[in-house]
Amino acid sequence: MxxxxxxxxxxxxxxxxxxxxxxxxxxxxxxxxxxxxxxxxxxxxxxxxxxxxxxxxxxxxxxxxxxxxxxxxxxxxxxxxxxxxxxxxxxIAMIMQDPMTSLNPVFSIGDQVSNPLRNHNIAQGAALRSKVVEVLTQVRIPSAEKRLGDYPHQFSGGQRQRIVAAMAIGxxxxxxxxxxxxxxxxxxxxxxxxxxxxxxxxxxxxxxxxxxxxxxxxxxxxxxxxxxxxxxxxxxxxxxxxxxxxxxxxxxxxxxxxxRLGEKRSRLQAxxxxxxxxxxxxxxxxxxxxxxxxxxxxxxxxxxxxxxxxxxxxxxxxx
Amino acid sequence: MLRLVLRRLWQGAISILGASVIIFVISRLSGDPVVMLVPPDAPPSMIAEIRAQYGLDQPLVWQYLLFLGHALSGDFGNSYRWQMPALQLILDRLPATIQLAACGLLFSVALAVPIGVLSAVHRGGWIDRIGRVFAMLGQAMPAFWVGLLLILVFAVQLNWLPAFGHGTPAHVVLPAIALGWYPVAAQTRIVRSAMLDVLDSDHIRLSRALGTPERLIVWKYALRNAAVPLLTMLGVYFAAMLGGAFVVETIFAWPGVGRTVVEAVFSRDFPVVQAGVLFTSILFVLSNLLVDLSYGLVDPRIRDVR
Missing domain, CATH: 3.40.50.300 (P-loop containing nucleotide triphosphate hydrolases)
Incomplete structure (x- = not known):
């Protein structure tokens, strides 16, 4: 267990x-x-x-x-x-409800995704960077390498939730x-x-x-x-x-x-x-x-x- | 980015033009300068002659246009009182004023940011309470009183720092504290409430959930978010310090623009008043531009929107 x-x-x-x-x-x-x-x-x-x-x-x-x-x-x-x-x-990592507010608006996603990796001494320097790219690629952020310096507002809601997931699974x-x-x-x-x-x-x-x-x-x-x-x-x-x-x-x-779809029910059953x-x-x-x-x-x-x-x-x- | 700068500069130019009209009209409402220049028993013919010499017998609109035309070519006229170019008089004193305002601002921020942050982090704790008392003291003590108190304690009693004058770095300490004292309170409260907001946000909660050390959460991830409202305020305060340093400049015999302009107002020395106010408004516009540009440094969202 x-x-x-x-x-x-x-x-x-x-x-x-x-x-x-x-x-x-x-x-x-x-x-x-x-x-x-x-x-x-x-x-x-x-x-x-x-x-x-x-x-x-x-x-x-x-x-x-x-x-x-x-x-x-x-x-x-x-x-x-x-x-x-x-x-x-x-x-134990956590993913929260609202991807629009779960990322810090004034830090690049590269910084935010590398933060847990740095704090838990998983990687440093060049290895840290490549690890961040690896995790972002794993959650299917396209051309992750180029987007490390981008900020949360430059991503869609779905992408932001992927980035949050990347932070969690790093x-x-x-x-x-x-x-x-x-x-x-x-x-x-x-x-x-x-x-x-x-x-x-x-x-x-x-x-x-x-x-x-x-x-x-x-x-x-x-x-x-x-x-x-x-x-x-x-x-x-x-x-x-x-x-x-x-x-x-x-x-x-x-x-x-x-x-349920197709069901003929006039009232919802509360x-x-x-x-x-x-x-x-x-x-x-x-x-x-x-x-x-x-x-x-x-x-x-x-x-x-x-x-x-x-x-x-x-x-x-x-x- | 360049478009933003150009647009702001254009808006600033209009503001400065507006300021020039207002100060031109208001200073002339204050009375006839010639009366101050001539002996009390001067004959009317002499007064008329001097009026003509300074162009004061022309219609107001014409006087303004003349002033504007000359001002654009860098000529603000001669001081009635000092018989030297008004521009020179102001430019000589501008660095001292900027130095004082910058040091005053630095002092207030250096105090307000740590107090505000710690008050928010330990909300309701002893730091928060001390911070509140401190803020109240700041708002309740006018600059002239703080200035006199500082002179009394640090210059007269302890003899640590010079009481007045200008020149060495030590000279700027007391006036900067006197000038920066008042805004500390308001800035502390801005930082505190902005930090409280940020610390309660989802992204900070996520940072905690991912094991970010509290020190980094507060001083890095939260503080940069809280910096945006503080920056707005700093622009306003810097401008206010540039224009409102008169009291402090007088107490500490600081050779700044504020003191010069106020003296010029009393002697109806229009060219000096005009040049002084105009340069203060130019600084005002520039400091606001600086704040606008620095938003982009702090908040990437603003960088893209504009």
Missing amino acids: VLQVENLHTHLHLKRGILRAVDGVSLSVGEGETLGLVGESGSGKTLTGLSLLRLLPKGSGRIVEGSIRLDGQELTTLPEAAMAQTIRGRR CTPRLLVADEPTTALDVTIQVQIIALLRQIQADTGTGIILITHDLGVAASLCHRIAVMYAGRIVETGPVRRIYKSPSHPYTQALLAAIP IPGQPPSLIDPPTGCRFAPRCPARMEKCAEQPPIVQLADGHEAACWKLA
């Missing part, structure tokens, strides 16, 4: 109270595997990703419980300096956290970025955590899917099983909410109600207030039920 997260609790200490953004998340990513972390906005996907890098909002964010192990090494207790020097950008990280890498892009460019991530994985064997709310993107890229709701993972399984036989009522509702507040969440199953299959037992914490090989869901209905 590249990454093993167990019972992770990340809290945000806000003025209104303690927000339990990540509340007991366990997940794992294997070598060359892509795990899709799926859920609606506010479900804790991004904070789970940021927790892996220990890049929580300064002052308010804190990992209060649980363990994060990268190749067996515990990260939650690692000193901050060691996180910056040996983990961030070196063994040090051949063990794990790539891609937070909505395609959300801000046109559909045709999305396909290219997905193909790029696949290619990167084939080339380097890196594990990928793909954070997305787009079930289509998740289906096309992931080996396994973890569905998050209100700070918890409600269902995990191989991608085919999740899409063919979703077991948790929330996953079912989520999949039913996708409109999930009634709203996700609970994570400052004072309901005890028991957090989806219960919106769940069509709600039972009395749902007021208690549901057990994690093993359904088949690698497919599990946290629901009383399945127990």
Whole structure:
């Protein structure tokens, strides 16, 4: 296993109270595997990703419980300096949502792509330059050598996301956290970025955590899917099983909410109600207030039920 | 790039022309200079003669056109008071003024950038609080007071630096501090808020996620972004220092343009006022041009757009 997260609790200490953004998340990513972390906005996907890098909002964010192990090494207790020097950008890299704002507008892309390589002592001098060209070529930036001195505004959105990817993969990280890498892009460019991530994985064997709310993107890229709701993972399984036989009522509702081409349906099928507040969440199953299959037992914490090989869901209905 | 420079120079020329009209008219509204030149009991015929000698009996428009024509060939007329070319008088004092303004600006930036950056990085911390008090002090202390205080402490009490005059590098220290003191506050706040903006941006977050050392993030990747609003301000302040150094120049007996022009205003020495204001406005235009050009150095987006 590249990454093993167990019972992770990340809290945000806000003025209104303690927000339990990540509340007991366990997940794992294997070598060359892509795990899709799926859920609606506010479900804790991004904070789970940021927790892996220990890049929580300064002052308010804190990992209060649980363990994060990268190749067996515990990260939650690692000193901050060691996180910056040996983990961030070196063994876990991140790609963020908006390629238009992810690059520094006043530095050349040559500088920005070489920055992680320089900081992690991967290469220097002429070797650094050729490495930068190599990585940029790998992410298919045309005539990369000539464009090292160019600035982000001289590239298209899709190209910028490729450059961000180049920054992330330069040090051949063990794990790539891609937070909505395609959300801000046109559909045709999305396909290219997905193909790029696949290619990167084939080339380097890196594990990928793909954070997305787009079930289509998740289906096309992931080996396994973890569905998050209100700070918890409600269902995990191989991608085919999740899409063919979703077991948790929330996953079912989520999949039913996708409109399909050619379907004659006058109204979009939304999930009634709203996700609970994570400052004072309901005890028991957090989806219960919106769940069509709600039972009395749902007021208690549901057990994690093993359904088949690698497919599990946290629901009383399945127990 | 060349087109930008030419366009700015053209716009600048128009501004300077406008400034020349305004100063020409306003200085003549201040009264008759001849009255200051002749004895109180001079006969009207003598006054009329002197007026004719300086061309002051001509219609105002004609006087202006004459002035402009001569000015274009480098002739600003003779000072009524000093009986020497006004241009010479101003040009002699211009270097001292530029030197003082540049040193004042340097002092304010050297103070404002570190304080502003550290205030943003340690937002709400003790540096931020001290910075705020400092900024308030800066705005609450007028230049003449700061100047007198500096003289009292560093020249009279400690005897470290000369109290007035011009010549050695030591002479410029106190006037530069007095001049640069006030803008420190505003510049600190600009740097602080620009840095807060940048430090909260996606690209800085990505830099952190990729393990960039905090030192590089702050002083390299964030600071250059924050430099753009600061630059705009520096242009304005440099120009203001060129034109507004009068008080400081007077306190420290600094032989600059500001002091010369103000003295000329009191004696209605029109040629000197005109030459002085015109050269100050030329410097103003040039310093703004310099700022416009330096944007391109800092921000590549501007380089391409214009």
